[in-house]
Amino acid sequence: MRGGSCTRPQARVNERAAMLTEAHFKNFKLLRDVRLPLGPLNVLVGPNAVGKSTVLEGMHYLLQLAAAKPATLRPGSPFWSKRAVEDLVAKPDATELALEAVLADGRRFGIRAGAAKEEPEPERFHLWFGKEGQETELRLPSGDQEEERLFFRGPREAKLGSVVRLKLHAETLAAEHYSEEEIPGVGHDGEGLASVLQYVQGLRDGTLEAIEHDLATIVPGARRIRALPARLKRRETHRISVDGQDFWTEQSRDVTGARFEVEWEGLGWVPAGQLSEGTLLALGLITVVRFDAPRLVLLDDLDKALHPVAQRKLVAHLRGVLDTTPHLQIVATSHSPFLLDELRVQEVIVMSRAGARGSALRRLDEHPTSQKRGAYLRPGELWSLVDEGWVSEGVG
Structure with a gap:
């Protein structure tokens, strides 16, 4: 299999170091301040219009930057259209958004983007990569393609741009x-x-x-x-x-x-x-x-058009692929309790609306009764029982 597992111990350590452990969204559409914990397999659930696809969109926007060519990095281009920040920033009051991905070894790759206040002012972009306190930074527009090339060498070597x-x-x-x-x-x-x-x-x-x-x-x-x-x-x-x-x-x-x-x-x-x-x-x-x-697969509607039995077999298949492909991670959305029944409780991320505070999310194993009920309920059954209201409780 191309892109398959490597048997060399050091290679496996490096693969694990390149795994994402968290994604952070700040003022990105419905996601006003959301931290998403990440493992090899992650499935987002919740009602419609709560931001599940927005999570995938934000991760895709950010990680595509790691594969960008310096010559294409001009005002607006990191998000592939003119005045993109204005369309993506949380409404009605935010003027700046931030996206960040955290690797297992502590390195962070992020972007802070500010909308232009008026024409013809350009939108502003501030990027960083590295461990906290040791980050390399880049401000766009920089006017220095060599500076841009050197900055993106780190994210590229970490293969952060290997995303679909x-x-x-x-x-x-x-x-x-x-x-x-x-x-x-x-x-x-x-x-x-x-x-x-x-x-x-x-x-x-x-x-x-x-x-x-x-x-x-x-x-x-x-x-x-x-x-x-x-x-x-x-x-x-x-x-x-x-x-x-x-x-x-x-x-x-x-x-x-x-x-x-x-x-x-x-x-x-x-x-x-x-x-x-x-x-x-x-x-x-x-x-x-x-x-x-790729390193990361972002997938809308994992259960789409599949019979419940086929959904369960698909999860088993993906788990087998993940076991033999140490660099691969999957973040998907679903509405199917049948599919969730084949997951581990910590692989289920529940999303909910938190009123004016946007959307919130928590792993299903954070529910107060998860440990007790998990002894006799599968994750899909537990999700169906507790619903999503508990997710936004205590969100400040």
């Missing part, structure tokens, strides 16, 4: 695909799955077989996977210059891409477009974590 946020869609996962990349990848919505399956099929290194085994474990009846050529129309825009004037024209050309099928017991080979949503979502997630797994 997934919000998979069945139709996109099933689509035929063409890639010009030497090594294709699965997009946040599932785009490119066919190209990745075609690539791993050609590797013949056991990755495809591992994906097939995982899928068969989660979805009974699934057997082999095969990628096949697909003729696609690719639209391209070309510039034509006539007498010093530029004109743009669209042209299409035939290219050879990829499609895939799954063999089912008793049915034979079934095209991707005829597979169930649950099968496609499970296959997409499996492929991401089996093929060149």
Whole structure:
């Protein structure tokens, strides 16, 4: 498996040092002052519009910075759009937000961003990395690309930028695909799955077989996977210059891409477009974590479209992958008590609204009756019983 475990003791120590132990959100949308404890597997639960996806969004925004190129770091660009801070800062009164991730060895990577008070003032960014009291700092705009390059060397060496946020869609996962990349990848919505399956099929290194085994474990009846050529129309825009004037024209050309099928017991080979949503979502997630797994996977709706039995098998599969891939961490959202029943109580993070104070969160094992009731209730049952109201009690 690419990106798999390493048997060298020192390498394992380094992998653990690169694990995230906490994320901190300050005035980021609904998250006015929230600290999220992190282990290998973390599942956020709570009612709608409480900030579960906002947690994933904030972590993604921050950690993408670790992979940014110095030349792209200009006012607004750390959050990928002009006046982004103004759109992300907590309403109605906050003018500055902060995001921070803490590594197991105590190093912190964070950003404080201030909204512009008026045009044409730029938004302001202050970044830091290192152990408390020993941080290297960077203010943007700096005007010094060498300073920026030196600052980001630390976060890059810690591989903080190895993060993917997934919000998979069945139709996109099933689509035929063409890639010009030497090594294709699965997009946040599932785009490119066919190209990745075609690539791993050609590797013949056991990755495809591992994906097939995982899928068969989660979805009974699934057997082999095969990628096949697909003729696609690719639209391209070309510039034509006539007498010093530029004109743009669209042209299409035939290219050879990829499609895939799954063999089912008793049915034979079934095209991707005829597979169930649950099968496609499970296959997409499996492929991401089996093929060149990132350090951190952020996943909306872990239980989406899966039967309760399949949800339980998915958790067991992810736990097995985490056990053999020491650098990998997963932060996901869910609404399913069936899925939570397969988790450890400390892996469940409950979110609640705290009125004007925004949102709050606590691990389920922090509930006053967790230890007593945990002796006879599973985490999903405990969550269903205690609800979320207790989370915001005592939040100042």
